[in-house]
């Protein structure tokens with residue numbers, strides 16, 4: 001088993017997400033993330049080029065079931081700095097399509113997960129690699145700093 005980063009190797013990397021329509025779980029080949037993936041059950045488009053909304057129920061399965069890095073933007077609707085950072089998070093999802101899974105979690109709606117990761121200030125951005133926290137940034141940061149977290 002090679003542990004070195006092997007871009008373009010034959011080893012498939014999967015993204016695990018839930019369909020926003022029928023809630024069925026889908027495993028998507030990360031190399032085909034830009035090919036307009038659709039839910040295997042209902043055919044609804046799975047838009048990986050936008051941040052995927054996680055919640056207490058889906059968080060573990062997405063983070064543990066995704067082979068590429070998963071970035072989670074812990075935010076809340078009332079948070080001004082979160083709104084300021086949102087366009088950068090959107091842009092990151094487009095630019096890193098298939099290379100990283102960009103997600104967001106509403107810390108009010110999913111307080112259990114926010115508590116587990118001891119989110120004290122928002123926005124907080126955490127990058128998970130193979131289910132484990134790799135990097136964390138608290139406070140709104142520009143796109144370049146978000147990219148740095150994935151570097």
Ligand SMILES: [Zn+2]
Pocket residue numbers: 019020021022023024039040041042043044
């Ligand atoms: Zn579906």
